[in-house]
Amino acid sequence: MLVIRPIEQRDFAILKQISIESGHGFTSLPVNDELLQKKIDHSLTSFASRAGGKGDCLYFFVAEDSDTGEVLGTTALESAVGLTSPFYTYLLGKQVHCSRKLGIHNVVETLTLTNDYTGVSELCTLFLREPARHGMNGRLLSKCRFLFLAEFSELFDRRILAEMRGVSDEGGNSPFWSWLQEHFFSMDFPTVDYLTGIGQKGFIADLMPKYPIYVSLLSKEARAVIGKTHDKTRPALHLLEEEGFSWRGYVDIFDAGPTVECEVHNIRTLRNSRRLTVQIGHPVRAQTHLVSNTRFEGFRALLGEMAINEQKGQAVMTRAVASLLKVEDGDTVRVAEMKRND
Structure with a gap:
Protein backbone atom coordinates (compact mmCIF):
# COMPACT_ATOMS: atom_id res chain seq x y z
CA MET A 1 0.00 0.00 0.00
CA LEU A 2 1.22 3.50 -0.83
CA VAL A 3 1.32 6.00 2.02
CA ILE A 4 1.75 9.72 1.42
CA ARG A 5 4.07 11.51 3.85
CA PRO A 6 6.18 14.71 3.90
CA ILE A 7 9.60 14.36 2.29
CA GLU A 8 12.57 13.76 4.60
CA GLN A 9 16.32 14.21 4.21
CA ARG A 10 16.78 10.46 3.77
CA ASP A 11 14.80 10.72 0.51
CA PHE A 12 17.49 12.70 -1.32
CA ALA A 13 18.96 9.80 -3.30
CA ILE A 14 15.60 8.56 -4.54
CA LEU A 15 14.49 12.13 -5.33
CA LYS A 16 17.50 12.49 -7.58
CA GLN A 17 16.62 9.20 -9.29
CA ILE A 18 13.06 10.42 -9.82
CA SER A 19 14.36 13.67 -11.31
CA ILE A 20 16.30 11.59 -13.85
CA GLU A 21 13.30 9.38 -14.60
CA SER A 22 10.94 12.33 -15.06
CA GLY A 23 12.80 13.49 -18.18
CA HIS A 24 12.71 16.72 -20.18
CA GLY A 25 9.94 19.22 -19.57
CA PHE A 26 9.45 18.31 -15.89
CA THR A 27 10.83 21.65 -14.76
CA SER A 28 10.06 21.30 -11.06
CA LEU A 29 12.57 18.45 -10.64
CA PRO A 30 15.85 19.45 -12.31
CA VAL A 31 18.75 16.99 -12.19
CA ASN A 32 20.80 19.22 -9.93
CA ASP A 33 21.94 18.17 -6.45
CA GLU A 34 21.96 21.69 -5.03
CA LEU A 35 18.46 22.52 -6.21
CA LEU A 36 17.00 19.19 -5.13
CA GLN A 37 18.51 19.71 -1.68
CA LYS A 38 17.00 23.21 -1.58
CA LYS A 39 13.58 21.74 -2.29
CA ILE A 40 13.97 19.29 0.56
CA ASP A 41 15.19 22.08 2.87
CA HIS A 42 12.35 24.37 1.81
CA SER A 43 9.77 21.70 2.58
CA LEU A 44 11.37 20.74 5.90
CA THR A 45 11.36 24.40 6.94
CA SER A 46 7.76 24.89 5.82
CA PHE A 47 6.59 21.93 7.89
CA ALA A 48 8.78 22.71 10.90
CA SER A 49 7.83 26.39 11.23
CA ARG A 50 4.18 26.55 10.30
CA ALA A 51 3.28 29.89 8.75
CA GLY A 52 0.47 31.98 10.16
CA GLY A 53 -0.99 32.34 6.69
CA LYS A 54 -0.08 32.15 3.02
CA GLY A 55 3.62 32.65 2.40
CA ASP A 56 6.57 31.39 0.41
CA CYS A 57 6.14 27.77 1.51
CA LEU A 58 6.58 24.40 -0.18
CA TYR A 59 4.83 21.27 1.07
CA PHE A 60 6.57 18.35 -0.62
CA PHE A 61 5.28 14.79 -0.23
CA VAL A 62 6.47 11.36 -1.29
CA ALA A 63 4.53 8.13 -1.82
CA GLU A 64 6.14 5.29 0.13
CA ASP A 65 5.40 1.58 -0.27
CA SER A 66 4.39 0.47 3.24
CA ASP A 67 5.75 -3.05 2.62
CA THR A 68 9.16 -2.25 1.13
CA GLY A 69 9.80 1.34 2.24
CA GLU A 70 10.54 2.26 -1.39
CA VAL A 71 9.55 5.74 -2.55
CA LEU A 72 7.48 5.43 -5.73
CA GLY A 73 6.24 8.96 -6.38
CA THR A 74 6.26 12.62 -5.52
CA THR A 75 3.63 15.33 -5.22
CA ALA A 76 3.67 18.85 -3.81
CA LEU A 77 1.84 22.07 -3.02
CA GLU A 78 3.36 25.53 -3.29
CA SER A 79 1.52 28.09 -1.19
CA ALA A 80 2.14 31.08 -3.48
CA VAL A 81 4.04 31.40 -6.77
CA GLY A 82 5.97 34.40 -7.96
CA LEU A 83 6.83 35.90 -4.56
CA THR A 84 10.61 35.38 -4.70
CA SER A 85 11.08 35.13 -8.48
CA PRO A 86 8.76 36.05 -11.36
CA PHE A 87 6.18 33.48 -12.47
CA TYR A 88 5.66 33.92 -16.20
CA THR A 89 2.86 32.65 -18.41
CA TYR A 90 1.55 33.47 -21.86
CA LEU A 91 -2.11 34.43 -22.12
CA LEU A 92 -3.81 33.38 -25.34
CA GLY A 93 -6.03 36.30 -26.30
CA LYS A 94 -7.52 38.04 -29.31
CA GLN A 95 -7.12 41.31 -31.15
CA VAL A 96 -9.58 42.64 -33.70
CA HIS A 97 -8.45 44.46 -36.86
CA CYS A 98 -11.47 46.10 -38.39
CA SER A 99 -12.17 48.59 -41.15
CA ARG A 100 -15.81 49.36 -41.91
CA LYS A 101 -14.81 51.42 -44.90
CA LEU A 102 -13.01 48.49 -46.49
CA GLY A 103 -15.41 45.88 -45.15
CA ILE A 104 -12.64 44.01 -43.35
CA HIS A 105 -13.02 42.39 -39.94
CA ASN A 106 -10.20 40.10 -38.81
CA VAL A 107 -9.87 38.46 -35.38
CA VAL A 108 -6.33 37.31 -34.66
CA GLU A 109 -5.01 35.32 -31.72
CA THR A 110 -2.13 36.70 -29.65
CA LEU A 111 0.18 35.49 -26.91
CA THR A 112 0.92 38.08 -24.21
CA LEU A 113 3.60 37.61 -21.54
CA THR A 114 2.05 37.99 -18.06
CA ASN A 115 2.67 37.59 -14.33
CA ASP A 116 -1.06 37.20 -13.69
CA TYR A 117 -0.69 34.20 -11.36
CA THR A 118 1.56 35.93 -8.84
CA GLY A 119 0.44 34.91 -5.33
CA VAL A 120 -1.73 32.02 -6.51
CA SER A 121 -1.13 28.55 -4.98
CA GLU A 122 0.15 25.72 -7.15
CA LEU A 123 -0.16 21.96 -7.46
CA CYS A 124 3.22 20.72 -8.64
CA THR A 125 5.81 17.94 -8.92
CA LEU A 126 3.39 15.06 -9.42
CA PHE A 127 5.33 12.05 -10.67
CA LEU A 128 4.55 8.35 -10.32
CA ARG A 129 7.34 5.91 -11.07
CA GLU A 130 6.78 3.20 -13.66
CA PRO A 131 6.44 0.22 -11.25
CA ALA A 132 3.58 1.98 -9.44
CA ARG A 133 1.54 3.02 -12.47
CA HIS A 134 -1.41 0.76 -11.85
CA GLY A 135 -4.65 0.67 -9.90
CA MET A 136 -5.58 3.89 -8.15
CA ASN A 137 -2.07 5.02 -7.25
CA GLY A 138 -2.17 7.98 -9.63
CA ARG A 139 -5.44 9.14 -8.11
CA LEU A 140 -4.02 8.90 -4.61
CA LEU A 141 -0.97 10.93 -5.57
CA SER A 142 -3.10 13.65 -7.16
CA LYS A 143 -6.03 13.80 -4.76
CA CYS A 144 -4.20 13.51 -1.42
CA ARG A 145 -3.20 17.15 -1.79
CA PHE A 146 -6.85 18.19 -1.62
CA LEU A 147 -7.21 16.70 1.86
CA PHE A 148 -4.19 18.72 2.97
CA LEU A 149 -5.71 21.81 1.36
CA ALA A 150 -9.02 21.21 3.12
CA GLU A 151 -7.37 20.79 6.50
CA PHE A 152 -4.99 23.75 6.24
CA SER A 153 -6.79 26.11 3.85
CA GLU A 154 -5.51 29.22 5.64
CA LEU A 155 -2.04 28.52 4.25
CA PHE A 156 -3.14 28.81 0.62
CA ASP A 157 -4.68 31.25 -1.84
CA ARG A 158 -8.34 31.09 -2.83
CA ARG A 159 -7.18 29.97 -6.31
CA ILE A 160 -4.87 27.14 -7.21
CA LEU A 161 -3.18 26.35 -10.51
CA ALA A 162 -1.38 23.44 -12.12
CA GLU A 163 1.04 23.65 -15.05
CA MET A 164 0.68 20.76 -17.47
CA ARG A 165 3.72 19.60 -19.38
CA GLY A 166 3.48 20.62 -23.02
CA VAL A 167 4.36 18.72 -26.17
CA SER A 168 7.98 17.67 -26.69
CA ASP A 169 9.65 14.63 -28.22
CA GLU A 170 11.86 11.99 -26.59
CA GLY A 171 14.91 14.18 -27.14
CA GLY A 172 13.28 17.08 -25.32
CA ASN A 173 12.59 19.12 -28.45
CA SER A 174 9.53 21.38 -28.23
CA PRO A 175 7.90 22.61 -31.46
CA PHE A 176 6.80 25.79 -29.68
CA TRP A 177 10.22 26.51 -28.26
CA SER A 178 11.87 25.80 -31.61
CA TRP A 179 10.09 28.83 -33.06
CA LEU A 180 11.01 31.05 -30.09
CA GLN A 181 14.59 29.82 -30.23
CA GLU A 182 14.89 30.66 -33.90
CA HIS A 183 13.66 34.23 -33.48
CA PHE A 184 14.60 35.31 -29.95
CA PHE A 185 16.97 32.84 -28.27
CA SER A 186 20.07 30.77 -28.94
CA MET A 187 19.38 27.95 -26.47
CA ASP A 188 17.69 24.62 -27.02
CA PHE A 189 14.67 23.52 -25.01
CA PRO A 190 16.47 21.16 -22.57
CA THR A 191 18.83 24.02 -21.66
CA VAL A 192 16.12 26.60 -20.93
CA ASP A 193 14.07 23.95 -19.14
CA TYR A 194 17.05 23.18 -16.90
CA LEU A 195 17.89 26.84 -16.24
CA THR A 196 14.30 27.53 -15.24
CA GLY A 197 14.26 24.49 -12.97
CA ILE A 198 17.35 25.69 -11.08
CA GLY A 199 15.90 29.18 -10.67
CA GLN A 200 17.99 31.07 -13.24
CA LYS A 201 15.12 32.94 -14.88
CA GLY A 202 16.81 36.26 -15.63
CA PHE A 203 17.16 35.39 -19.30
CA ILE A 204 13.37 35.34 -19.63
CA ALA A 205 13.00 39.02 -18.83
CA ASP A 206 16.06 39.84 -20.94
CA LEU A 207 15.18 37.92 -24.09
CA MET A 208 11.46 37.18 -24.19
CA PRO A 209 9.49 39.42 -26.57
CA LYS A 210 7.78 42.14 -24.52
CA TYR A 211 4.94 42.73 -26.96
CA PRO A 212 2.13 40.34 -27.89
CA ILE A 213 3.05 37.68 -30.42
CA TYR A 214 0.63 37.10 -33.28
CA VAL A 215 -0.10 33.38 -33.30
CA SER A 216 -0.54 33.44 -37.08
CA LEU A 217 3.16 34.31 -37.41
CA LEU A 218 4.26 31.15 -35.62
CA SER A 219 5.23 28.03 -37.52
CA LYS A 220 2.49 25.49 -38.23
CA GLU A 221 4.14 23.09 -35.79
CA ALA A 222 4.26 25.68 -33.00
CA ARG A 223 0.63 26.72 -33.50
CA ALA A 224 -0.50 23.10 -33.35
CA VAL A 225 0.78 22.51 -29.79
CA ILE A 226 -0.52 25.66 -28.02
CA GLY A 227 -2.59 24.50 -25.07
CA LYS A 228 -1.80 20.83 -25.79
CA THR A 229 -0.56 18.37 -23.16
CA HIS A 230 2.29 15.87 -23.32
CA ASP A 231 1.05 12.30 -23.78
CA LYS A 232 2.46 11.25 -20.39
CA THR A 233 0.68 14.14 -18.66
CA ARG A 234 -2.82 13.56 -20.03
CA PRO A 235 -3.91 11.25 -17.19
CA ALA A 236 -2.91 13.92 -14.64
CA LEU A 237 -4.84 16.56 -16.58
CA HIS A 238 -7.90 14.31 -16.74
CA LEU A 239 -7.86 13.86 -12.95
CA LEU A 240 -7.73 17.62 -12.43
CA GLU A 241 -10.55 18.22 -14.89
CA GLU A 242 -12.67 15.76 -12.92
CA GLU A 243 -11.99 17.90 -9.84
CA GLY A 244 -13.23 21.06 -11.54
CA PHE A 245 -10.01 22.50 -12.98
CA SER A 246 -10.27 24.25 -16.32
CA TRP A 247 -8.04 25.98 -18.85
CA ARG A 248 -8.52 29.73 -19.19
CA GLY A 249 -6.05 30.50 -21.92
CA TYR A 250 -2.76 30.57 -19.99
CA VAL A 251 0.11 28.49 -21.37
CA ASP A 252 3.71 27.78 -20.46
CA ILE A 253 6.17 30.17 -22.05
CA PHE A 254 8.52 27.40 -23.19
CA ASP A 255 6.40 24.47 -24.41
CA ALA A 256 2.92 26.12 -24.54
CA GLY A 257 1.41 23.45 -22.26
CA PRO A 258 -1.86 24.55 -20.60
CA THR A 259 -2.06 25.98 -17.09
CA VAL A 260 -5.34 24.91 -15.47
CA GLU A 261 -6.89 26.48 -12.38
CA CYS A 262 -9.76 26.20 -9.92
CA GLU A 263 -11.20 28.03 -6.95
CA VAL A 264 -10.06 25.98 -3.96
CA HIS A 265 -13.55 25.73 -2.46
CA ASN A 266 -14.84 24.27 -5.75
CA ILE A 267 -12.42 21.31 -5.86
CA ARG A 268 -14.65 18.24 -5.80
CA THR A 269 -12.64 16.02 -3.46
CA LEU A 270 -12.04 18.90 -1.05
CA ARG A 271 -15.72 19.84 -1.11
CA ASN A 272 -16.86 16.25 -0.51
Whole structure:
Protein backbone atom coordinates (compact mmCIF):
# COMPACT_ATOMS: atom_id res chain seq x y z
CA MET A 1 0.00 0.00 0.00
CA LEU A 2 1.22 3.50 -0.83
CA VAL A 3 1.32 6.00 2.02
CA ILE A 4 1.75 9.72 1.42
CA ARG A 5 4.07 11.51 3.85
CA PRO A 6 6.18 14.71 3.90
CA ILE A 7 9.60 14.36 2.29
CA GLU A 8 12.57 13.76 4.60
CA GLN A 9 16.32 14.21 4.21
CA ARG A 10 16.78 10.46 3.77
CA ASP A 11 14.80 10.72 0.51
CA PHE A 12 17.49 12.70 -1.32
CA ALA A 13 18.96 9.80 -3.30
CA ILE A 14 15.60 8.56 -4.54
CA LEU A 15 14.49 12.13 -5.33
CA LYS A 16 17.50 12.49 -7.58
CA GLN A 17 16.62 9.20 -9.29
CA ILE A 18 13.06 10.42 -9.82
CA SER A 19 14.36 13.67 -11.31
CA ILE A 20 16.30 11.59 -13.85
CA GLU A 21 13.30 9.38 -14.60
CA SER A 22 10.94 12.33 -15.06
CA GLY A 23 12.80 13.49 -18.18
CA HIS A 24 12.71 16.72 -20.18
CA GLY A 25 9.94 19.22 -19.57
CA PHE A 26 9.45 18.31 -15.89
CA THR A 27 10.83 21.65 -14.76
CA SER A 28 10.06 21.30 -11.06
CA LEU A 29 12.57 18.45 -10.64
CA PRO A 30 15.85 19.45 -12.31
CA VAL A 31 18.75 16.99 -12.19
CA ASN A 32 20.80 19.22 -9.93
CA ASP A 33 21.94 18.17 -6.45
CA GLU A 34 21.96 21.69 -5.03
CA LEU A 35 18.46 22.52 -6.21
CA LEU A 36 17.00 19.19 -5.13
CA GLN A 37 18.51 19.71 -1.68
CA LYS A 38 17.00 23.21 -1.58
CA LYS A 39 13.58 21.74 -2.29
CA ILE A 40 13.97 19.29 0.56
CA ASP A 41 15.19 22.08 2.87
CA HIS A 42 12.35 24.37 1.81
CA SER A 43 9.77 21.70 2.58
CA LEU A 44 11.37 20.74 5.90
CA THR A 45 11.36 24.40 6.94
CA SER A 46 7.76 24.89 5.82
CA PHE A 47 6.59 21.93 7.89
CA ALA A 48 8.78 22.71 10.90
CA SER A 49 7.83 26.39 11.23
CA ARG A 50 4.18 26.55 10.30
CA ALA A 51 3.28 29.89 8.75
CA GLY A 52 0.47 31.98 10.16
CA GLY A 53 -0.99 32.34 6.69
CA LYS A 54 -0.08 32.15 3.02
CA GLY A 55 3.62 32.65 2.40
CA ASP A 56 6.57 31.39 0.41
CA CYS A 57 6.14 27.77 1.51
CA LEU A 58 6.58 24.40 -0.18
CA TYR A 59 4.83 21.27 1.07
CA PHE A 60 6.57 18.35 -0.62
CA PHE A 61 5.28 14.79 -0.23
CA VAL A 62 6.47 11.36 -1.29
CA ALA A 63 4.53 8.13 -1.82
CA GLU A 64 6.14 5.29 0.13
CA ASP A 65 5.40 1.58 -0.27
CA SER A 66 4.39 0.47 3.24
CA ASP A 67 5.75 -3.05 2.62
CA THR A 68 9.16 -2.25 1.13
CA GLY A 69 9.80 1.34 2.24
CA GLU A 70 10.54 2.26 -1.39
CA VAL A 71 9.55 5.74 -2.55
CA LEU A 72 7.48 5.43 -5.73
CA GLY A 73 6.24 8.96 -6.38
CA THR A 74 6.26 12.62 -5.52
CA THR A 75 3.63 15.33 -5.22
CA ALA A 76 3.67 18.85 -3.81
CA LEU A 77 1.84 22.07 -3.02
CA GLU A 78 3.36 25.53 -3.29
CA SER A 79 1.52 28.09 -1.19
CA ALA A 80 2.14 31.08 -3.48
CA VAL A 81 4.04 31.40 -6.77
CA GLY A 82 5.97 34.40 -7.96
CA LEU A 83 6.83 35.90 -4.56
CA THR A 84 10.61 35.38 -4.70
CA SER A 85 11.08 35.13 -8.48
CA PRO A 86 8.76 36.05 -11.36
CA PHE A 87 6.18 33.48 -12.47
CA TYR A 88 5.66 33.92 -16.20
CA THR A 89 2.86 32.65 -18.41
CA TYR A 90 1.55 33.47 -21.86
CA LEU A 91 -2.11 34.43 -22.12
CA LEU A 92 -3.81 33.38 -25.34
CA GLY A 93 -6.03 36.30 -26.30
CA LYS A 94 -7.52 38.04 -29.31
CA GLN A 95 -7.12 41.31 -31.15
CA VAL A 96 -9.58 42.64 -33.70
CA HIS A 97 -8.45 44.46 -36.86
CA CYS A 98 -11.47 46.10 -38.39
CA SER A 99 -12.17 48.59 -41.15
CA ARG A 100 -15.81 49.36 -41.91
CA LYS A 101 -14.81 51.42 -44.90
CA LEU A 102 -13.01 48.49 -46.49
CA GLY A 103 -15.41 45.88 -45.15
CA ILE A 104 -12.64 44.01 -43.35
CA HIS A 105 -13.02 42.39 -39.94
CA ASN A 106 -10.20 40.10 -38.81
CA VAL A 107 -9.87 38.46 -35.38
CA VAL A 108 -6.33 37.31 -34.66
CA GLU A 109 -5.01 35.32 -31.72
CA THR A 110 -2.13 36.70 -29.65
CA LEU A 111 0.18 35.49 -26.91
CA THR A 112 0.92 38.08 -24.21
CA LEU A 113 3.60 37.61 -21.54
CA THR A 114 2.05 37.99 -18.06
CA ASN A 115 2.67 37.59 -14.33
CA ASP A 116 -1.06 37.20 -13.69
CA TYR A 117 -0.69 34.20 -11.36
CA THR A 118 1.56 35.93 -8.84
CA GLY A 119 0.44 34.91 -5.33
CA VAL A 120 -1.73 32.02 -6.51
CA SER A 121 -1.13 28.55 -4.98
CA GLU A 122 0.15 25.72 -7.15
CA LEU A 123 -0.16 21.96 -7.46
CA CYS A 124 3.22 20.72 -8.64
CA THR A 125 5.81 17.94 -8.92
CA LEU A 126 3.39 15.06 -9.42
CA PHE A 127 5.33 12.05 -10.67
CA LEU A 128 4.55 8.35 -10.32
CA ARG A 129 7.34 5.91 -11.07
CA GLU A 130 6.78 3.20 -13.66
CA PRO A 131 6.44 0.22 -11.25
CA ALA A 132 3.58 1.98 -9.44
CA ARG A 133 1.54 3.02 -12.47
CA HIS A 134 -1.41 0.76 -11.85
CA GLY A 135 -4.65 0.67 -9.90
CA MET A 136 -5.58 3.89 -8.15
CA ASN A 137 -2.07 5.02 -7.25
CA GLY A 138 -2.17 7.98 -9.63
CA ARG A 139 -5.44 9.14 -8.11
CA LEU A 140 -4.02 8.90 -4.61
CA LEU A 141 -0.97 10.93 -5.57
CA SER A 142 -3.10 13.65 -7.16
CA LYS A 143 -6.03 13.80 -4.76
CA CYS A 144 -4.20 13.51 -1.42
CA ARG A 145 -3.20 17.15 -1.79
CA PHE A 146 -6.85 18.19 -1.62
CA LEU A 147 -7.21 16.70 1.86
CA PHE A 148 -4.19 18.72 2.97
CA LEU A 149 -5.71 21.81 1.36
CA ALA A 150 -9.02 21.21 3.12
CA GLU A 151 -7.37 20.79 6.50
CA PHE A 152 -4.99 23.75 6.24
CA SER A 153 -6.79 26.11 3.85
CA GLU A 154 -5.51 29.22 5.64
CA LEU A 155 -2.04 28.52 4.25
CA PHE A 156 -3.14 28.81 0.62
CA ASP A 157 -4.68 31.25 -1.84
CA ARG A 158 -8.34 31.09 -2.83
CA ARG A 159 -7.18 29.97 -6.31
CA ILE A 160 -4.87 27.14 -7.21
CA LEU A 161 -3.18 26.35 -10.51
CA ALA A 162 -1.38 23.44 -12.12
CA GLU A 163 1.04 23.65 -15.05
CA MET A 164 0.68 20.76 -17.47
CA ARG A 165 3.72 19.60 -19.38
CA GLY A 166 3.48 20.62 -23.02
CA VAL A 167 4.36 18.72 -26.17
CA SER A 168 7.98 17.67 -26.69
CA ASP A 169 9.65 14.63 -28.22
CA GLU A 170 11.86 11.99 -26.59
CA GLY A 171 14.91 14.18 -27.14
CA GLY A 172 13.28 17.08 -25.32
CA ASN A 173 12.59 19.12 -28.45
CA SER A 174 9.53 21.38 -28.23
CA PRO A 175 7.90 22.61 -31.46
CA PHE A 176 6.80 25.79 -29.68
CA TRP A 177 10.22 26.51 -28.26
CA SER A 178 11.87 25.80 -31.61
CA TRP A 179 10.09 28.83 -33.06
CA LEU A 180 11.01 31.05 -30.09
CA GLN A 181 14.59 29.82 -30.23
CA GLU A 182 14.89 30.66 -33.90
CA HIS A 183 13.66 34.23 -33.48
CA PHE A 184 14.60 35.31 -29.95
CA PHE A 185 16.97 32.84 -28.27
CA SER A 186 20.07 30.77 -28.94
CA MET A 187 19.38 27.95 -26.47
CA ASP A 188 17.69 24.62 -27.02
CA PHE A 189 14.67 23.52 -25.01
CA PRO A 190 16.47 21.16 -22.57
CA THR A 191 18.83 24.02 -21.66
CA VAL A 192 16.12 26.60 -20.93
CA ASP A 193 14.07 23.95 -19.14
CA TYR A 194 17.05 23.18 -16.90
CA LEU A 195 17.89 26.84 -16.24
CA THR A 196 14.30 27.53 -15.24
CA GLY A 197 14.26 24.49 -12.97
CA ILE A 198 17.35 25.69 -11.08
CA GLY A 199 15.90 29.18 -10.67
CA GLN A 200 17.99 31.07 -13.24
CA LYS A 201 15.12 32.94 -14.88
CA GLY A 202 16.81 36.26 -15.63
CA PHE A 203 17.16 35.39 -19.30
CA ILE A 204 13.37 35.34 -19.63
CA ALA A 205 13.00 39.02 -18.83
CA ASP A 206 16.06 39.84 -20.94
CA LEU A 207 15.18 37.92 -24.09
CA MET A 208 11.46 37.18 -24.19
CA PRO A 209 9.49 39.42 -26.57
CA LYS A 210 7.78 42.14 -24.52
CA TYR A 211 4.94 42.73 -26.96
CA PRO A 212 2.13 40.34 -27.89
CA ILE A 213 3.05 37.68 -30.42
CA TYR A 214 0.63 37.10 -33.28
CA VAL A 215 -0.10 33.38 -33.30
CA SER A 216 -0.54 33.44 -37.08
CA LEU A 217 3.16 34.31 -37.41
CA LEU A 218 4.26 31.15 -35.62
CA SER A 219 5.23 28.03 -37.52
CA LYS A 220 2.49 25.49 -38.23
CA GLU A 221 4.14 23.09 -35.79
CA ALA A 222 4.26 25.68 -33.00
CA ARG A 223 0.63 26.72 -33.50
CA ALA A 224 -0.50 23.10 -33.35
CA VAL A 225 0.78 22.51 -29.79
CA ILE A 226 -0.52 25.66 -28.02
CA GLY A 227 -2.59 24.50 -25.07
CA LYS A 228 -1.80 20.83 -25.79
CA THR A 229 -0.56 18.37 -23.16
CA HIS A 230 2.29 15.87 -23.32
CA ASP A 231 1.05 12.30 -23.78
CA LYS A 232 2.46 11.25 -20.39
CA THR A 233 0.68 14.14 -18.66
CA ARG A 234 -2.82 13.56 -20.03
CA PRO A 235 -3.91 11.25 -17.19
CA ALA A 236 -2.91 13.92 -14.64
CA LEU A 237 -4.84 16.56 -16.58
CA HIS A 238 -7.90 14.31 -16.74
CA LEU A 239 -7.86 13.86 -12.95
CA LEU A 240 -7.73 17.62 -12.43
CA GLU A 241 -10.55 18.22 -14.89
CA GLU A 242 -12.67 15.76 -12.92
CA GLU A 243 -11.99 17.90 -9.84
CA GLY A 244 -13.23 21.06 -11.54
CA PHE A 245 -10.01 22.50 -12.98
CA SER A 246 -10.27 24.25 -16.32
CA TRP A 247 -8.04 25.98 -18.85
CA ARG A 248 -8.52 29.73 -19.19
CA GLY A 249 -6.05 30.50 -21.92
CA TYR A 250 -2.76 30.57 -19.99
CA VAL A 251 0.11 28.49 -21.37
CA ASP A 252 3.71 27.78 -20.46
CA ILE A 253 6.17 30.17 -22.05
CA PHE A 254 8.52 27.40 -23.19
CA ASP A 255 6.40 24.47 -24.41
CA ALA A 256 2.92 26.12 -24.54
CA GLY A 257 1.41 23.45 -22.26
CA PRO A 258 -1.86 24.55 -20.60
CA THR A 259 -2.06 25.98 -17.09
CA VAL A 260 -5.34 24.91 -15.47
CA GLU A 261 -6.89 26.48 -12.38
CA CYS A 262 -9.76 26.20 -9.92
CA GLU A 263 -11.20 28.03 -6.95
CA VAL A 264 -10.06 25.98 -3.96
CA HIS A 265 -13.55 25.73 -2.46
CA ASN A 266 -14.84 24.27 -5.75
CA ILE A 267 -12.42 21.31 -5.86
CA ARG A 268 -14.65 18.24 -5.80
CA THR A 269 -12.64 16.02 -3.46
CA LEU A 270 -12.04 18.90 -1.05
CA ARG A 271 -15.72 19.84 -1.11
CA ASN A 272 -16.86 16.25 -0.51
CA SER A 273 -14.34 15.46 2.22
CA ARG A 274 -15.35 15.48 5.88
CA ARG A 275 -13.92 14.94 9.32
CA LEU A 276 -14.76 11.70 11.13
CA THR A 277 -13.68 10.02 14.35
CA VAL A 278 -11.53 6.89 14.20
CA GLN A 279 -13.01 3.60 15.36
CA ILE A 280 -10.54 0.72 15.14
CA GLY A 281 -12.26 -2.58 14.51
CA HIS A 282 -13.52 -4.81 11.72
CA PRO A 283 -15.30 -2.68 9.09
CA VAL A 284 -18.46 -4.24 7.70
CA ARG A 285 -19.31 -3.54 4.05
CA ALA A 286 -16.09 -1.61 3.73
CA GLN A 287 -15.46 0.64 0.74
CA THR A 288 -12.37 2.35 -0.62
CA HIS A 289 -11.82 5.82 0.81
CA LEU A 290 -9.19 8.48 0.47
CA VAL A 291 -8.24 9.26 4.05
CA SER A 292 -5.68 11.35 5.89
CA ASN A 293 -4.91 12.18 9.47
CA THR A 294 -5.32 15.83 10.47
CA ARG A 295 -1.74 16.46 11.54
CA PHE A 296 0.44 19.07 9.92
CA GLU A 297 4.06 18.00 10.19
CA GLY A 298 3.07 14.34 10.62
CA PHE A 299 0.59 14.30 7.72
CA ARG A 300 -0.25 10.87 6.32
CA ALA A 301 -2.71 9.89 3.59
CA LEU A 302 -3.64 6.67 1.81
CA LEU A 303 -6.37 4.77 0.01
CA GLY A 304 -7.87 2.27 2.44
CA GLU A 305 -10.86 0.06 2.98
CA MET A 306 -13.13 1.31 5.75
CA ALA A 307 -16.77 1.61 6.72
CA ILE A 308 -18.59 4.79 7.70
CA ASN A 309 -20.89 4.81 10.74
CA GLU A 310 -23.10 7.76 9.84
CA GLN A 311 -24.97 7.84 13.15
CA LYS A 312 -21.80 8.11 15.21
CA GLY A 313 -19.73 10.03 12.67
CA GLN A 314 -17.05 7.34 12.71
CA ALA A 315 -14.59 5.92 10.22
CA VAL A 316 -14.26 2.23 11.09
CA MET A 317 -10.87 0.89 10.02
CA THR A 318 -8.52 -1.97 10.77
CA ARG A 319 -5.61 -1.62 13.14
CA ALA A 320 -3.24 -1.93 10.15
CA VAL A 321 -4.77 1.05 8.33
CA ALA A 322 -4.85 3.11 11.54
CA SER A 323 -1.19 2.33 12.15
CA LEU A 324 -0.19 3.56 8.69
CA LEU A 325 -2.14 6.77 9.30
CA LYS A 326 -0.58 7.07 12.79
CA VAL A 327 -3.98 7.40 14.46
CA GLU A 328 -5.71 5.76 17.41
CA ASP A 329 -9.29 5.30 18.58
CA GLY A 330 -10.97 8.67 18.97
CA ASP A 331 -8.54 10.58 16.74
CA THR A 332 -9.85 12.65 13.85
CA VAL A 333 -9.34 11.81 10.17
CA ARG A 334 -10.44 13.49 6.97
CA VAL A 335 -12.22 11.16 4.55
CA ALA A 336 -13.43 11.29 0.95
CA GLU A 337 -15.15 8.33 -0.72
CA MET A 338 -13.34 6.99 -3.76
CA LYS A 339 -14.68 4.97 -6.63
CA ARG A 340 -12.87 3.31 -9.49
CA ASN A 341 -14.18 5.90 -11.93
CA ASP A 342 -13.43 8.90 -9.65
